[in-house]
Amino acid sequence: MTEPPSDERKRIREQKRQKLQQRLENGGELSADDRTATPSEPISIEGRDHFDDVVDEHDVVLVDCYADWCGPCQMLEPTVEALAEETDAAVAKIDVDRHQRLAQQLGAQGVPTLVLYADGQPVERMVGAQGKGQLVRLIDQYT
Template sequence: MSDIDDERQRIRERKKRELQERLENGDELDTSETDDRSRAPGEPISISGEGHLEEVVVEHDVVLVDCYADWCGPCQMLEPTIEALAAETDAAVAKVDVDAHQRLAQQLGAQGVPTLVLYADGEPVERMVGVQNRGTLEGLIERYS
């Protein structure tokens, strides 16, 4: 099992324990808190490291991860689409700078940029390399939402 899988399992187990404790204590579940947690932010999330990406993937049902580099022309072309998807879809959109996070980019399978990885329910379900059109990405997000 990889470090990412181990971390994912620890986060899931912690959240499960917290929920179980709340239920055993007779605490009412605050659905607005749950809804807020699963609601995707309206702008891309800049990933600060492996643990941060893991938190985002576990917290949201569908996450589109954009592995990019500032010097990459195709990445710059894709940027408006990435921002629109973050603002207009139910998916969380995360950005991984491959220069700043080389190990994480390697774990995500980013051999070229841009590389997009779609997660659904905590698992990677699609990987695409190169500029993708907005319709294709929206369709994938809808399929897994």
């Protein structure tokens, strides 16, 4: 039987806390076992539970709230794909038409909306197409 989502999140957060403590005790270095591999492609979010799992699993997550009909979203797509491949952040995509409630909960009032999560918390929110360099610098602040 699987744990309820809130218990699973608590367990994952405790593991992250312990790894961070070990990292601090080792002078800031992560061992190979402590590094969480980030996907090299954007993760298509399939609902709130999936979103929560992705944010809990990865230290830094860039969330792209998009719509297929949105021109700026289409312009941003190659940048989002490159960020997934080239940075240490996980990149998640939320189709605002399929997941309206989740997009609203994330504060997406326009598309594209990008929300950066660090250690499970939203730390930055941007609306509109953003440049790759700007997004890389922002991600680098938290990785």
